[in-house]
Amino acid sequence: MRIHCKIVVIAVCFGVFLLLYFLGGNAADEPPLKEVEKDSYFQSSSGPGNIVSVKLPKKSHEEPHIAPKHPRLNRKDVKISIRGSDVNAKLRQKSDVGRLVAKSGGRVSDSSIMHLAVVACGNRLEETLTMVKSALIFSIKKIKFHIFAEEDLSSEFEKGLSQWPRPFSAKFQYSIYPITFSVGNADEWKKLFKPCAAQRLFLPVILKDVDALLYVDTDVLFLRPMDDIWSFFKAFNSTQLAAMAPEHEIPKIGWYSRFARHPFYGVTGVNSGVMLMNLTRIRSTLFKNSMIATGLSWEDMLHPLYQKYKNHITWGDQDLLNIIFHYNPECLYTFPCQWNYRPDHCMYGSNCKGAEEEGVSILHGNRGVYHDDKQPAFKVVYDAIHDYPFEENLFQSLFFPLQTKFLDTVNTLCGRIPQVFLKQVEKTMKAVYEKRVVRHVNHPPV
Numbered sequence: 001m002r003i004h005c006k007i008v009v010i011a012v013c014f015g016v017f018l019l020l021y022f023l024g025g026n027a028a029d030e031p032p033l034k035e036v037e038k039d040s041y042f043q044s045s046s047g048p049g050n051i052v053s054v055k056l057p058k059k060s061h062e063e064p065h066i067a068p069k070h071p072r073l074n075r076k077d078v079k080i081s082i083r084g085s086d087v088n089a090k091l092r093q094k095s096d097v098g099r100l101v102a103k104s105g106g107r108v109s110d111s112s113i114m115h116l117a118v119v120a121c122g123n124r125l126e127e128t129l130t131m132v133k134s135a136l137i138f139s140i141k142k143i144k145f146h147i148f149a150e151e152d153l154s155s156e157f158e159k160g161l162s163q164w165p166r167p168f169s170a171k172f173q174y175s176i177y178p179i180t181f182s183v184g185n186a187d188e189w190k191k192l193f194k195p196c197a198a199q200r201l202f203l204p205v206i207l208k209d210v211d212a213l214l215y216v217d218t219d220v221l222f223l224r225p226m227d228d229i230w231s232f233f234k235a236f237n238s239t240q241l242a243a244m245a246p247e248h249e250i251p252k253i254g255w256y257s258r259f260a261r262h263p264f265y266g267v268t269g270v271n272s273g274v275m276l277m278n279l280t281r282i283r284s285t286l287f288k289n290s291m292i293a294t295g296l297s298w299e300d301m302l303h304p305l306y307q308k309y310k311n312h313i314t315w316g317d318q319d320l321l322n323i324i325f326h327y328n329p330e331c332l333y334t335f336p337c338q339w340n341y342r343p344d345h346c347m348y349g350s351n352c353k354g355a356e357e358e359g360v361s362i363l364h365g366n367r368g369v370y371h372d373d374k375q376p377a378f379k380v381v382y383d384a385i386h387d388y389p390f391e392e393n394l395f396q397s398l399f400f401p402l403q404t405k406f407l408d409t410v411n412t413l414c415g416r417i418p419q420v421f422l423k424q425v426e427k428t429m430k431a432v433y434e435k436r437v438v439r440h441v442n443h444p445p446v
Helices: 002-029 075-083 085-104 125-138 151-162 186-190 197-206 226-235 255-259 279-284 298-309 317-327 353-358 376-387 394-409 418-442
Strands: 040-045 051-056 113-120 142-149 172-177 212-216 220-222 242-246 270-278 332-334 362-364
Touching: 113 125, 113 197, 113 226, 125 142, 125 151, 125 220, 125 376, 142 151, 151 172, 197 212, 197 270, 197 279, 197 298, 197 317, 212 226, 212 279, 220 376, 226 270, 270 279, 270 317, 270 332, 270 362, 298 317, 353 418, 376 394, 376 418, 394 418
Parallel strands: 113 142, 113 212, 142 172, 242 332
Antiparallel strands: 040 051, 212 270, 220 362, 242 270
């Protein structure tokens, strides 16, 4: 009898042990929920009728899409999950890191593609193509150009861009968009300042699939890789969503500090001719304003802001941006004047110390100085890049002619400091030369 009882007790204990084993094993070995994120694609035109799909890496600021919960797996599935548990753990660890990055700042993720936007209306075709050319000559990563243009200019842009030879044509894609305004009176927006310039205010609304971009005016020239200004995105803190340079370095001679009849950013205001924009953050932010107590989204804010200040603004969309960042200063990152160097920095005497020390990084020829004789130093740079024949030696066909022509400008206020204009060009060309020639000499292909 005792032996029989012992056998029964042992059988019961063994049964309980098996039950606990299977219940515990299923719970422990069930794989983590899979996290799925769709690959991002954009379509771009690299020539008439030639559409290219480019795959972009996952963006760190985006929350991954979570798949629905799976039903409890059977024991066969459990065996499979045990083999793949290390892989699942690594995937889960990576996705957790992505969430931490998103919460801690949402900075622009590294990508092999940079985005550059420009708005061109009227007689700005050649000027815009020269700007694009300057970006391609020096930049390292590929560039996606977003060109907003009037209908009659669209075909001209396609014609001009399709004629550029390789390897330059392989370094970029482009899309051409019509001029559109999502709120308010389109004709009124179009005539706000320079033709169509207000289009830049609507980039976060139109380019919904673009994470971040650099906006430039048509009269901008790159004198070093665009990659360098793109790296400023990494310097943004958790609240900053755009970057511009000050309108002036000296308040006593600055326009905003002397004449503005509306709020503006900082002491001298900012110039919007070169503007980094984290579009993802702009779309998701509620902005403080002078119209209502609560915050407004970017799109909802534009038209009422214009209606309130339209009789007090002189520089159109730039004034509206100054008003926005006056009330939201924590949202703006300011970069030094050499990244938006204008005639104002030299026509009253040199007042951009950064350019004196490092050279001009981005030249902004506002006031029409590329096309008249008021500031020959600016025109010389424009003509050199405009006339540079693709695939020719950069030193012989660009830098040496530029250096020679500068001799004719030394008697002007801006031309008397040629090193300011030439330093970065020379430095960039040396880097290109070392990359293409010296490296191959030291490490010949096998």
